[in-house]
Amino acid sequence: MHELAIAQSIVEAVETKASECKATHVKVVRLKIGEASGVVTDSLTFCFEMLASLDPILAGTQLSIDTLPHRAFCRSCNREFSVMNFIAQCPTCKEWSNEIVTGTELQILEMEFET
Amino acid sequence: MPKITIAQNILAANDTIAQDIHTLLTIRGIRTINIMSSPGAGKTTLLERTIERLRGQLAVGVIEGDIETGNDAERIEAAGAETVQINTRGACHLEAHMVRDALEEINLTGIRLLFIENIGNLVCPAAWDLGEDIRVVIASTTEGDDKPAKYPQMFAISQLMIVNKIDLLPYVDYSLEKVKRQALAVNPNLRIFEVSCRTGEGLDVWCGWLSAFVNGTT
Numbered sequence: 001m002h003e004l005a006i007a008q009s010i011v012e013a014v015e016t017k018a019s020e021c022k023a024t025h026v027k028v029v030r031l032k033i034g035e036a037s038g039v040v041t042d043s044l045t046f047c048f049e050m051l052a053s054l055d056p057i058l059a060g061t062q063l064s065i066d067t068l069p070h071r072a073f074c075r076s077c078n079r080e081f082s083v084m085n086f087i088a089q090c091p092t093c094k095e096w097s098n099e100i101v102t103g104t105e106l107q108i109l110e111m112e113f114e115t
Numbered sequence: 116m117p118k119i120t121i122a123q124n125i126l127a128a129n130d131t132i133a134q135d136i137h138t139l140l141t142i143r144g145i146r147t148i149n150i151m152s153s154p155g156a157g158k159t160t161l162l163e164r165t166i167e168r169l170r171g172q173l174a175v176g177v178i179e180g181d182i183e184t185g186n187d188a189e190r191i192e193a194a195g196a197e198t199v200q201i202n203t204r205g206a207c208h209l210e211a212h213m214v215r216d217a218l219e220e221i222n223l224t225g226i227r228l229l230f231i232e233n234i235g236n237l238v239c240p241a242a243w244d245l246g247e248d249i250r251v252v253i254a255s256t257t258e259g260d261d262k263p264a265k266y267p268q269m270f271a272i273s274q275l276m277i278v279n280k281i282d283l284l285p286y287v288d289y290s291l292e293k294v295k296r297q298a299l300a301v302n303p304n305l306r307i308f309e310v311s312c313r314t315g316e317g318l319d320v321w322c323g324w325l326s327a328f329v330n331g332t333t
Contacts, residue, residue: 013128031125036271038268113118113119
């Protein structure tokens with residue numbers, strides 16, 4: 001439900017950057033979204049396309065999303081493991097980890113544009 | 116085709132405002148708590164009872180977030196706290212700029228503890244930093260006892276969980292042990308309080324913790 005607000009934040013950040021770069025059209029915006037960030041990527045794409053269509057510089061911009069898995073690091077075993085259902089418990093030694101390696105990202109990586 | 120690296124958090128604009136809020140409140144010696152829960156878990160009632168108990172000991176301010184109406188702000192004001200109402204007109208969570216605007220309307224003189232009551236929702240508010248010191252999630256015994264497993268992000272990003280309505284435990288199929296086990300699985304550092312805002316059970320412990328929190332002795 002909050003994907004619309006997230007999409008709005010992306011549009012604002014990209015519009016600022018596009019203006020700085022004197023872009024006439026933004027072709028691609030690349031994002032990094034962690035699977036534990038609470039964002040549904042299909043909804044985000046839908047909301048982004050809707051908002052982007054209101055700005056000629058962003059109309060038709062492709063959103064390219066790299067999804068990162070939720071992973072944590074276990075100090076006892078010195079290895080990474082997949083976090084299942086937000087439970088960061090090492091499958092080998094059963095210790096809890098508070099070192100999240102990936103999965104919480106909500107980042108704009110880069111954009112390709114025409115001038 | 117030209118390409119430019121942006122490498123910024125999508126919510127960077129929100130986070131910058133949140134940091135400004137945090138700095139402003141910290142300089143004024145105010146500790147801030149963002150309270151979140153599903154609708155009806157008892158956020159406003161907990162604040163009413165808390166304000167009543169802390170009256171004369173600790174001046175409390177409340178930023179009251181609701182989609183519509185000023186009903187909750189009226190309740191909080193009647194309980195004796197400085198209050199300002201934010202109506203989001205449909206938005207499912209509070210954002211830092213709304214809190215920044217609300218802070219311009221509230222009289223912070225003397226206030227040492229500020230509550231931000233978020234919109235009743237266990238999903239969306241988790242993503243927005245409001246400049247608070249800590250996040251509190253309320254679970255209540257009239258909801259399912261599997262909320263932490265169903266909405267793990269909210270319990271993972273909170274520092275404290277309050278289980279409210281424990282007076283109803285004899286009448287509902289709710290396992291305190293289960294809700295605590297699930298919450299601690301997603302957040303082993305979570306501090307847990309059990310209260311009934313109706314009977315007052317557990318509220319002394321909670322208010323004692325709040326006083327210690329404000330005085331920096333937790």
